[in-house]
Amino acid sequence: MGTVALQEVKVQGAGAGNGRAKLPTEAAFLRQVDGAQTGKQPYAEPMEALDSTGEDANGAARPLRITLEWRDLRYTVPLGVRRICCMRRSNGERVILEGLSAVMPPGRLLAVMGPTGCGKSSFVNALAGRLPAGGTLEGQVLVNGLQRGKGFRAVSAYVMQDDVLFHNLTVRETLHFAARMRLPSTVPPAAKAARVDAIIAQLGLAGAANTQIGNAFVRGVSGGERKRVNIAVELLANPSLIFADEATSGLDAFQAQSVMESLSQLAKSGRSVLATIHQPRSSVFQLFDLLMVLSEGQMLYYGPAAEAVAWFASCGFHCPEHYNPADFFADLVARDRRTPDADATSQQRIKLLVARFKEHHAEGSTEEGAVPQADELAMQRVNERPPFPNRWPVEFGLLLKRAWKQQSRDRLPQIITLMQTLVLGFVLAALFSDVPKTAQGVQDELGVLFMCCMFSAMASLFASLNTFPAEAGIVNRERAGKSYHVLPYYLARFICDMPLRVGQGLLFGVIVYFIVGLNPAAAAFFQFVELTILEGLASQALGVAVSAAAKTEKIAFAVAPGVTVVLMLFGGFFVSTDSIPASIRWITYISHLYYAFQGLVINNFAGRTGWTCASPQDPTCTITGDQIIDKLGFGDKPRWEAYVGLSCLILGYNMVGYAVLRFSKQKFLPLSPAAGKKRA
């Protein structure tokens, strides 16, 4: 059905307004949706009211019946600024959602449809409280008659458009972790495991339970299974309200059907499910209880999905027989910008449909969707619960276990680290093997020591940059769902990174140290390794701090090496600290390369003698190690200073990284009720 056909239909249907079927009023609609219309009894599903504990047999909070109401939702985004002379003028704003009001009773699957860019995701995000900061959201969102409160996150789940899962964990491990993290520790482990099994069965994941999630490089579960794992992760907290944005995007028809069937089952079990969807096939359309059709941010239909065809027919637009209603609506409400005429016609059609629906809505809006008092009370109780399900030590233990599993199975970074260490170690060793004890040899040894600092700093930095941003999506999702605090996550990650840094430092030391012929004392070798490991840990923390501060992986990769190069210039090799202008000398003291180089130089040269000066005037002239140390400006530095400096930097960089992560959590747009109240 193309646009031309729609125009024909419209001509046929012009003036059909008088005989149009009326949609039920809001209250009648609630009764219909709850009762005979859909063959369901009002709240007929197994949704027992919360008992005194509010928990089910597994100790998990029972789903609540959620009546969701939105009033006069209006979402606008600024259109940027323009400069007139030296003044900045706003270009105005763009209205993304306009005047959306409706009530959704519990235990229903609401599908939000409309052409691309019509505001489906914005609508679902507005209800879920997940619109990105930067615009204005006005109106009201009521959950069981109450304004969205602290408990909203606890009762709702948000299934992301993108898959955000650890690729090295199996489906079962992913779900076990989510169950342990999202259910309180008062729930016994056996009950949590039973819940995981139940959800695996419910979402048809039994066949894939022991398969790794996978990614572009590692073969894993199918796209549909990944989507269902995403849903399953959210389900483990037993949410009463589920938002699924583009639940079927990127899936083939069969997988899309199975995902939507899962969502429909969840609605049948008493939960309220809101899903945005693009052009569902007719068998998927049959699964919807309620349908909302949006175009240009306005509502063209909201009501029982089964009655949408009749509604549009009553407006003069008839869906041909044996035609998928979803395809018909998609053509009907899309703006056709191919030619100016087609655009004008489609705009007129949308205007007409918006006006008709508004007219109907105004007739029905005097009756409010009544919320049973028990539901309101249950919601009030949830609002009073603490937001995090577990205590700090439990979170730490779980995060440590997961980080360890993920890292130990992530072979690629380990292989890259090993290869880098071997290649650079042997190249350095080959270039500088058996350095002579001459003035030139001193230069070579200093060069080797600084190269060791550079290698340790860069390898650890890139290890952080390669892994930390990749986790950001998962961590953001888990933090938005109030799964855990940031500190236990941060500490667990730091601890799990340590073995790789230690292994790398040790391997590099073994290859380079003896071939080059650095200080032969055994203690000096161990100090060399200790210092490069400490430097690696500091550099890793710097990488995390930069990654946390940078908005994207690309920015992190652009900024972090630049920062390291600046710190390298203050490392004491190129310019002695004494020759650096006093105003910028402080940078030296935040440079891990400086402390590492200082430590390695003192470790290598202190107390040693016998380097010849290569002076033609005095062939017996020799240089002592202490003279070399003095020349570099480290003469007055005690050995421990490098250790203390590096330890302070590990702590300092980590504190910065933690603070940035802690305070850079995704900001969501608050709901401003003023305008909504004015209009209400």
Ligand SMILES: Nc1ncnc2c1ncn2[C@@H]1O[C@H](COP(=O)(O)OP(=O)(O)OP(=O)(O)O)[C@@H](O)[C@H]1O
């Ligand atoms: N923060 C923003 N700033 C500017 N424009 C925005 C912003 N958020 C959304 N939009 C615009 O608002 C419109 C609606 O976006 P939204 O993502 O809600 O549409 P959608 O119907 O979900 O689209 P799709 O089906 O393609 O996912 C789009 O044109 C989008 O470009």
